[in-house]
Amino acid sequence: MKLLDRYNRFSLLTTILVIVVTGFVYYFTISYILTGQVDKDLLVEEHEIFDYVKLNNRLPQVFKSEDLTIRFEPIKRDTVIRQFAQTRFYDEKEHDQESGRTLFSSVKVGPQLYRIQITESTVETEDLIRVIFIITLSIIFVLLIILLLINRVLMRKLWEPFYLTLKQIKLFNLADRNGICPVDTHIDEFYDLNQEVTAMSQRVLQDYQSLKSFTENASHELMTPLAVIISKLETLMQDVDITERQGVLISEAYTTVDRLKKLNRSMLLLARIENKLMPDQDDIDLSLFVENKMLEFQELLADKGIIVIQDLRYRQLRINRDLLNILFNNLLGNAISHNRAGGQLIIHLNELSLSFCNTGTAVALNEQTIFQRFYKSPESEGTGLGLTLVKQICDNYGFILSYTFEDKLHCFKVRFST
Amino acid sequence: MQNFDLTVKILVIEDEQGLRDSIREYFAGGGNICETASDYTSALEKINMYRYDCILLDITLPNGNGLDILEALKANHYPDGVLIISAKNSLDDRLQGLDLGADDYLTKPFHLSELKARVMAIVRRKSFDGNREIIFHELTINLLAKQVSVCNLPVKLTKKEYALLLYFMANKGKVISKNAIAEHLWGDEIDISDNFDFIYSHIKNLRKKLIDTGSRDYIQSAYGMGYKFTDH
Numbered sequence: 149m150k151l152l153d154r155y156n157r158f159s160l161l162t163t164i165l166v167i168v169v170t171g172f173v174y175y176f177t178i179s180y181i182l183t184g185q186v187d188k189d190l191l192v193e194e195h196e197i198f199d200y201v202k203l204n205n206r207l208p209q210v211f212k213s214e215d216l217t218i219r220f221e222p223i224k225r226d227t228v229i230r231q232f233a234q235t236r237f238y239d240e241k242e243h244d245q246e247s248g249r250t251l252f253s254s255v256k257v258g259p260q261l262y263r264i265q266i267t268e269s270t271v272e273t274e275d276l277i278r279v280i281f282i283i284t285l286s287i288i289f290v291l292l293i294i295l296l297l298i299n300r301v302l303m304r305k306l307w308e309p310f311y312l313t314l315k316q317i318k319l320f321n322l323a324d325r326n327g328i329c330p331v332d333t334h335i336d337e338f339y340d341l342n343q344e345v346t347a348m349s350q351r352v353l354q355d356y357q358s359l360k361s362f363t364e365n366a367s368h369e370l371m372t373p374l375a376v377i378i379s380k381l382e383t384l385m386q387d388v389d390i391t392e393r394q395g396v397l398i399s400e401a402y403t404t405v406d407r408l409k410k411l412n413r414s415m416l417l418l419a420r421i422e423n424k425l426m427p428d429q430d431d432i433d434l435s436l437f438v439e440n441k442m443l444e445f446q447e448l449l450a451d452k453g454i455i456v457i458q459d460l461r462y463r464q465l466r467i468n469r470d471l472l473n474i475l476f477n478n479l480l481g482n483a484i485s486h487n488r489a490g491g492q493l494i495i496h497l498n499e500l501s502l503s504f505c506n507t508g509t510a511v512a513l514n515e516q517t518i519f520q521r522f523y524k525s526p527e528s529e530g531t532g533l534g535l536t537l538v539k540q541i542c543d544n545y546g547f548i549l550s551y552t553f554e555d556k557l558h559c560f561k562v563r564f565s566t
Numbered sequence: 567m568q569n570f571d572l573t574v575k576i577l578v579i580e581d582e583q584g585l586r587d588s589i590r591e592y593f594a595g596g597g598n599i600c601e602t603a604s605d606y607t608s609a610l611e612k613i614n615m616y617r618y619d620c621i622l623l624d625i626t627l628p629n630g631n632g633l634d635i636l637e638a639l640k641a642n643h644y645p646d647g648v649l650i651i652s653a654k655n656s657l658d659d660r661l662q663g664l665d666l667g668a669d670d671y672l673t674k675p676f677h678l679s680e681l682k683a684r685v686m687a688i689v690r691r692k693s694f695d696g697n698r699e700i701i702f703h704e705l706t707i708n709l710l711a712k713q714v715s716v717c718n719l720p721v722k723l724t725k726k727e728y729a730l731l732l733y734f735m736a737n738k739g740k741v742i743s744k745n746a747i748a749e750h751l752w753g754d755e756i757d758i759s760d761n762f763d764f765i766y767s768h769i770k771n772l773r774k775k776l777i778d779t780g781s782r783d784y785i786q787s788a789y790g791m792g793y794k795f796t797d798h
Contacts, residue, residue, distance in 0.1 A: 395789025
């Protein structure tokens, strides 16, 4: 739930609750005051009756007024409790039952005790209360809606710098080298947030860069000692009096150093692709490229007796030639070296994708791990970086690399970006 | 049959002594002259005094940049071939080097056999006598037509077999490792180290084709380390 919605929900509930409570308080206060006013009128009337009785020693003439009716009733004993009450009475003029306020009292004329019932219509009072109540409520509701709308618009506007910052954080990618830009805002909180995030992104980028260049430098620095070792082993190989045992040992050491060299090169290459340091691109006819690759690898394929099935459509791709070479060499190399003798290699190329399917082990590979760095099957002699490189190249160009195992075929598919 | 042996005079500009010595030793013999320089100043002195068939140039040198030496060579219109050997595989360096007029670029670490093959290719390209043939006893390789013949009888080789023979020729009398052969033929990204049997069968094919056409057997196996192309 958004902060704004949460805030709105809370404030709306509170406002409604307060309004309802206030409404009740308001209603009762007004009706209390107005009833008090009516009661005062009734008391004045009663007083007049008392005065009249005292003076004339008889009951006054009962007259009918607009909203005041007085009735006398002879009663036997002194049982009347002087009190006010809400009553209903029949309005003869309106021919309608109306609510009224009545004062019950008693007066003694000579020996006879009379009950006095003074009733005043409260219709107007109630109408008044109702009107006041409705007007007040309407004003409050209109105010509420306006406030809500203002909140919505204002809040959106106020939170805008926050969302801008958030969007940048979401898009933040280390490899892109694009830091987070400062957002122009006068709100202290958002300004602080943005400042901190901007500074943090710069720090992270810097750290990442220094780590990257450290890796790259370390790999570079390793190259020269490796070159020396390899050249020394090659020089040693030239000796005429090497025994067979020595030859095997030299060969093993040499092969291992060679692997180290490849590993180091792959790591450098990975760093370079991640840093987007391979920018130049060519328009390459992929079908032609695949055919040339197959020629390049024909001896390797023939040696293992691998049957190649090709279905190539014309597809032009804008890509760095070196990277395309690496991508193909790795995918093809895997398809050949992990294939069984007399197996199959099926290559599909069309407008949308390129796929390599090969026979091999009967068990599917784990899609989660094969693209990870330094993962390799136990029998593999490789660096464990081949598929990582392929993945990195694909990521770099927005291609999607996937692996499937169907009909005993291991398939690697590169889907091009449109 | 006349034996045409290309002798070369090279200068190795490289600050790493171990590598310098190895290169010198590898190129020595067969009438080749190999001089060395370990830093920028001595290298500049040498290139201003002597001419070489090929200069092996390291880019990162003590007290200077190898590319400046290349610029000095080109500014003086010296015809020396230049092969850059650098630990940096960065495209910028490579492009810059080739733009400045280097003939080739090899990234460290490299196989000495690969280095020699590249140097020989540069020297041959640069040679003015228009000699486009390599002759070794009864073997003749026509570099323009990319054809091999034994006593004027053509041998039909595949592209890879031709490249392999040329590689052997450039490294006559040297043991070439199987790794170097694999890398030369298929590049270094491909892992076919578990496929060394394959190199064996490949070499067997080449040998068979040459012998069948009447050549002597020049390719020897060297204790599982690699192979050697030699006439003794």
